[in-house]
Amino acid sequence: MVQLSRRQLLATAAATAAVSLAGCDGGDGEADAGDLDGNKAGAMDGFKVGDQFRATEPLTFSIMMLSNPNYPFKANWSFLAELTKRTNVSFEATAVPGSDYNQKRSVVVSAGDAPMIIPKTYHPDEEAFIAGGAILPVSDYAHLMPHYSDKVKRWNLRANLDTFSQQDGKYYLLPGLHEKPWLDYSLAMRTDILEKHSLPVPATWDEVTTTLRALRKAYPDRYPFSDRWSTPPQPGANNLIGILGTAHGTHAGWAYNSTTWDGAAGKFVLSGAMDQYRQMLRYLATLVSEKLLDPESFTQTDDNARQKFAAGKSFVISTNAQTLVSENRKDIAKIPGATVAKIPVPIGPMGATVPSESLLENGIMISKKARESKNFVAMMQFIDWLWYSDAGLMFSKWGIEGDTYTGNVEDGSFKLDPRVKWGGLNPSAPKDLQVDYGFFNGVFAYGGSTKMLNSQFSEEEKAFQAEMNKRTTREVPPPHPLSPEEREQAALWESTLKDHVFQQTLRFALGQRPLSEWDAYVAELRTKNMDQYVDLVNKAYQRFQEKK
């Protein structure tokens, strides 16, 4: 066993050397795919966009199956039976509890014992397995996947995929693809209070300040805004800081990313040292010093924040589509006449734009072993159909037409069958789409067109999404793939820098440290190897550009 993986390692090393010698084309390296003649058993000839995949002989593919606690994996799901009926493919599933999926994946893949299909992997988790040679550079095989290639082309995702590229110019993860960025997190506001004081719903962060000031004036005894989601290591009020940072053109809070692309200067800079970051802190510090934002927002538990909102002691809190319905609305039910809504994400100095990062979802790794299978081509076609074709996505999401749903998502006539419940739909129905049928499973159903995504939203959320979709998508930052050794060094620098940024963010926001000390703060970051770290990233960026 050990022998085998060592041999694999050598083979990969040799292959990588050969590739770098030959020079890299940076595209969907069809040339690197090798001879596939021996791997076509069961595959369809001339498989193209719009085709229903059906293996020419019964096939079985092994797969790592995340078992979600809310709908534990069942081998007798009608999803699996129907899948076999349509595609002639059945799964040999390794069921892994969702609680520790990543750990098992890591052991199994490293031990060279992984199933062929390894889904539910979030970039950059796949990078850990590349050096060991256990997973396949999937970009070499994109030509086997017509639906995938078509969507990448039509939805302009090439640049996004480039950010997944490694030093060899290839990527190793087949991500879920979104047509448009999907933003879910924003602020919830007590709309009845806004109406009572004739305040409009704020559209920009400046208007948010104005609204909060008016509320503070009307209720001088309380903080109008008391926030939640303050789990470390981030500085606290992580959603607020996250969307605020994005609005300012930097990365902060939940959305923290150590480096941000500075388009004007043509290089990467440390997010926490950017002028935009300082502006964001100034905004936060103002909210705190004017007593508009509860200073406990950064440290309190979610329950505390919810209690304040429920008791009418605060009127604004961070939310998403689900929390709005399941928590915020329920929490205020006791207050007569109280209403709450999720407001469109306020606009900041970056204008009405949304980041492009959310276009790619978690995805699939393919085990190196699968490449040797005589059914390899059929497997890639199968993956292409199930995860990337509209028909496959519709099937894994909503099930069987006429049985679990009627209509279609294209013209908006889609309707879940009344005997089936899902999320908040048909709550008293006898069967659950996920638990009993196995559809809408996070392992298979994600990504897809905006219309497909909208089919799962309430009218309220659809309106929110429509508003967000009016905004333009920002340009994707260029890739800067690091070598494994560089990655290790970068991780060391990054973690100390990150700690310092997070700690000081909180101090600046709370007014414990005046913003006049900003230069001193940047100097502190320098002593923690900021320049070396940023240089490393920029060198990687240039190297990638030259290769291209």
Added chain:
Amino acid sequence: MVTAIRPSRGYRVFQAVNAVVLTVVVVVTLFPFVNIVARSFSGEREIRTGQVSVFPRGFNVTTYQHVMSDTMFWTNYRNTVVYTVVATAISLVLTTCYAYVLSKRQLKGRGLLVGIAVFTMFFNGGLIPNYVLISALGMRNTLWAIVLPNAVSVFNLLVMKAFFESLPVELEEAAAVDGTTTYGTLWRIVLPLSKAVLATMLLFYAVSFWNSWFAGFLYMDRQELFPVTVYLRNLIAGATAGSDQTTSSDTTLQIAAGIQAVTIVLTTLPILLVYPFIQRYFVSGVMLGAVKG
């Protein structure tokens, strides 16, 4: 008139202080457990707002129903019982034999045998090599993957060895004079005198196998083979993460609030019930090994 000897003032003060301190200790140790039991039977709102202390508030058994209505829960519970019983039995036999041999000072190579055991306390093969080994031995998805790799705990082995060393050697010599074999001596003389340490080992092993989840998680690829700890761990992760945008009913909120308490009650109850029966051996057992250890 006969007057009883009155305890001195100092002694009475001591008694009073003693009673108070011990009561405090009892309350402090018991309270968390009582609180957990109370929480497991309480309503979501009461748990979230921290109203529950000693008695359940807003009595509710939804979470219990949810957990116990799943047949997989019972399958996995049965697995845990089977794994624990088999593993404990094998561990006891192996540890006893190993420890007894090591307690014999005249044994040649004794130092090496002890060294081999102690070595594993400080160094091990690591996660992935272990996984490769178990796979190659064909033990994955079998009981043996859980039972064998952890069969001998070195700590337990050393405690037991110390205990056996403390037994008077004359007893065994007398038995030998009477003509018993080595195994006869172990079985008829040594083990009956070692109930205390055996009970202790039984408890140590049983509790550790009962609570263990990692081996089951790592080596089992099918849900019907998981121990209940893996099942509950997954349940907690799902209920407390709660970010799956599809689930947002009252039931799931109730479950999310009570799941940890319910889980603790369900997993600790059986093993707690064992304690009273072996308690008396347990106390003396731990002490006995310790003196010479």
